[in-house]
Amino acid sequence: MTWTRGWALAAVCAALLGGCGPQQPQGDARGPRLFETCAACHGAQGEGNQEFGGPAIAGMPEWYLLRQLNKFRAGHRGSDPQDRNGLRMRGMARTLNHEGDVEAIAAYVASMPPQAPEPVLGGNAENGRELYQSCVQCHGGNAAGNIERDAPPLTSLNDWYIVAQLSLFKAGDRGTSEGDATGATMRPMAIGLADETQMADVAAFIATLRGQ
Numbered sequence: 001m002t003w004t005r006g007w008a009l010a011a012v013c014a015a016l017l018g019g020c021g022p023q024q025p026q027g028d029a030r031g032p033r034l035f036e037t038c039a040a041c042h043g044a045q046g047e048g049n050q051e052f053g054g055p056a057i058a059g060m061p062e063w064y065l066l067r068q069l070n071k072f073r074a075g076h077r078g079s080d081p082q083d084r085n086g087l088r089m090r091g092m093a094r095t096l097n098h099e100g101d102v103e104a105i106a107a108y109v110a111s112m113p114p115q116a117p118e119p120v121l122g123g124n125a126e127n128g129r130e131l132y133q134s135c136v137q138c139h140g141g142n143a144a145g146n147i148e149r150d151a152p153p154l155t156s157l158n159d160w161y162i163v164a165q166l167s168l169f170k171a172g173d174r175g176t177s178e179g180d181a182t183g184a185t186m187r188p189m190a191i192g193l194a195d196e197t198q199m200a201d202v203a204a205f206i207a208t209l210r211g212q
């Protein structure tokens with residue numbers, strides 16, 4: 001059965017019968033299948049792939065994943081022509097166009113075990129410790145995130161991705177789109193870091209907080 005026919009059938013079944021049984025790709029079953037596409041750039045375990053710029057996403061909270069996928073779809077992230085990685089992801093997010101796709105993939109990725117990719121930038125964690133003090137109020141002392149501040153956990157992210165995002169925020173390629181209120185909250189914090197050396201230091205310190 002082709003992809004399109006499968007979906008058309010699923011839609012008909014849902015409308016007429018309230019579903020056609022467990023063989024139809026709905027709800028939870030859809031997540032793993034959709035993830036096959038994501039794995040190309042995010043890694044088979046969702047551990048990230050530096051070559052393609054796709055960060056570790058496994059185990060990120062569902063609320064954060066949903067919000068980011070919707071931001072990419074709406075163009076609040078990844079619409080700056082300079083932001084090649086963001087543009088790549090934006091194209092992907094826009095292929096999630098069946099009703100419930102975004103929810104299904106977010107739930108699945110959130111259920112995957114979080115990864116702890118090795119730092120590759122050689123940042124100085126001791127310097128990073130001091131710099132991280134200004135991040136605690138939102139991301140938490142253990143960088144586990146805080147939904148009340150809309151701030152995601154940072155410990156499972158790749159150090160190169162943390163630096164790339166801090167650079168995007170600082171340059172105004174993330175967190176400046178009208179309607180991106182949570183990105184706007186983060187932006188001044190990245191502006192407060194002097195350069196990529198400081199960003200790599202703070203990323204090195206964040207990696208030491210894993211498991212706390």
Ligand code: HEC
Nearest residue numbers: 037038040041052053054055065068085086088089092105
């Ligand atoms: C063609 C490569 C590619 C594919 C395929 C891809 N992504 Fe991405 N994704 C990226 C890149 C690159 C980024 C980083 C964008 C940036 O630097 O701002 C990203 C970022 C993300 C983020 C933001 C993570 C964060 O911490 O804010 C999420 C969530 C995400 N992708 C989910 C997915 C899902 C789910 C799929 C499969 C449906 C997928 N991606 C498929 C390349 C890809």
Ligand code: HEC
Nearest residue numbers: 134135138149150151152162165166182183185186189202
């Ligand atoms: C005032 C609250 C606040 C403070 C302080 C703060 N952040 Fe954030 N941060 C956020 C929010 C909110 C987001 C989510 C932005 C979004 O929704 O796109 C975020 C996102 C991020 C991201 C992107 C994560 C991803 O998966 O793409 C990184 C990296 C980050 N913060 C690092 C830091 C660092 C490092 C510091 C300290 C120098 C810091 N933050 C201080 C609120 C804050």
